Amino acid sequence: MSNSMEANEGRDEKGRFTEKNLWSIARKRVGQPKKYPTPEELAFTALEYFDWCAATKNKITMAGLRVYVNFSRQDWLNYKTNYPDYFDTMNTIELLLEAEWEAKLGWAGSTQGAIFWLKNKAQWRDETTQHQTLTNVTASFGNTLQSAQQPTEDTSGDKQ
Numbered sequence: 340m341s342n343s344m345e346a347n348e349g350r351d352e353k354g355r356f357t358e359k360n361l362w363s364i365a366r367k368r369v370g371q372p373k374k375y376p377t378p379e380e381l382a383f384t385a386l387e388y389f390d391w392c393a394a395t396k397n398k399i400t401m402a403g404l405r406v407y408v409n410f411s412r413q414d415w416l417n418y419k420t421n422y423p424d425y426f427d428t429m430n431t432i433e434l435l436l437e438a439e440w441e442a443k444l445g446w447a448g449s450t451q452g453a454i455f456w457l458k459n460k461a462q463w464r465d466e467t468t469q470h471q472t473l474t475n476v477t478a479s480f481g482n483t484l485q486s487a488q489q490p491t492e493d494t495s496g497d498k499q
Contacts (some may be wrong), residue, residue, distance in 0.1 A: 379426035384408050385432045399439045437461045
């Protein structure tokens with residue numbers, strides 16, 4: 340009897356772990372501390388990345404930035420979504436990246452990479468806008484004509 344009491348200890352009537360049970364505590368998502376305690380620290384590190392790229396003549400990329408700040412793609416999205424105080428800072432960083440790639444459109448040489456980035460990351464689109472006006476016209480010619488069919492004579496000489 341003692342064993343069944345111990346097996347149910349820390350559980351509710353449906354058998355789920357209650358709040359004070361060790362298993363319940365272990366299952367709670369504790370989470371890790373933020374990699375950058377403030378948005379300013381993230382911005383400072385991003386600016387360090389831009390300076391490093393300029394000094395080493397490396398191209399500035401979003402993936403390169405995330406490697407430098409030690410964020411996965413999902414980390415970047417999570418910070419923007421879950422931490423509103425980081426949103427403006429991260430948008431500004433993305434805007435700096437977009438400005439870099441937009442400037443490459445004017446550089447000599449191949450621009451396919453810049454075009455690809457602008458279309459896929461900055462949501463630029465190739466589009467043609469056509470404006471078309473359709474007008475319905477209704478004409479009225481007075482009274483409706485009625486046609487009367489009159490039998491026609493067969494003049495071909497064939498008889499049926």
